[in-house]
Amino acid sequence: EVQLVESGGTLVQPGRSLRLSCTVSGFTFDDYLMSWVRQVPGKGLEWVGFVRGNNYGGTTEYAASVKDRFTISRDDSKSIVYLHMNSLQTEDTGIYYCTRGVQRSCTSATCYWDSWGQGAQVTVSS
């Protein structure tokens, strides 16, 4: 069974950093694009960034709103994907979902998300 479990969500002050983890089971990363999507009240669903599978170069892409502040990394030995968030702003508040895309079903640009974690709440407030 495919499972994605996020952890690390919490209340954090503006300007601080936070790391979210996504522990996966039931599949290996090599053929999957792993992504983070956030849901912001009043703004809907927004793609944050992704890391391609090893068989597709393992490269990363980010949304303009988080580029240079957020970084996605992966520990294949532990089956964990990380979202490192720096210089957090109040507008980064939301539920952060770890999602999976089947690389062979993706376009050259991005993917649709066939599996989702339960989400991690991140609140940025002083």
Added chain:
Amino acid sequence: DMQMTQSPSTLSASVGDRITITCRASQHISTWLAWYQQKPGKAPKVLIYKASSLESGVPSRFSGSGSGTEFTLTISSLQPDDFATYYCQQYSSRSGTFGQGTKVESK
């Protein structure tokens, strides 16, 4: 930037009704479109990908159509479990933009 516009924002319907939700893309996206269902407190779940392909395990009362810039999600006979919010998502451009959502509520 690519924009995805859904209509209506809210749809009131009864069990057994046939309902249709529309999603319009601001640019041509071929058939690179997915539909998701989200219930309160839960993550979205994919229903349709590539505009009209039914995800495994999704009931056949759900169907999708369209290409280019206009797409529809149809539920042929609304069931009690289908009251939820529905989102479209394009995956033609890197932003992978979602629509703003359509809430299907009980009339």
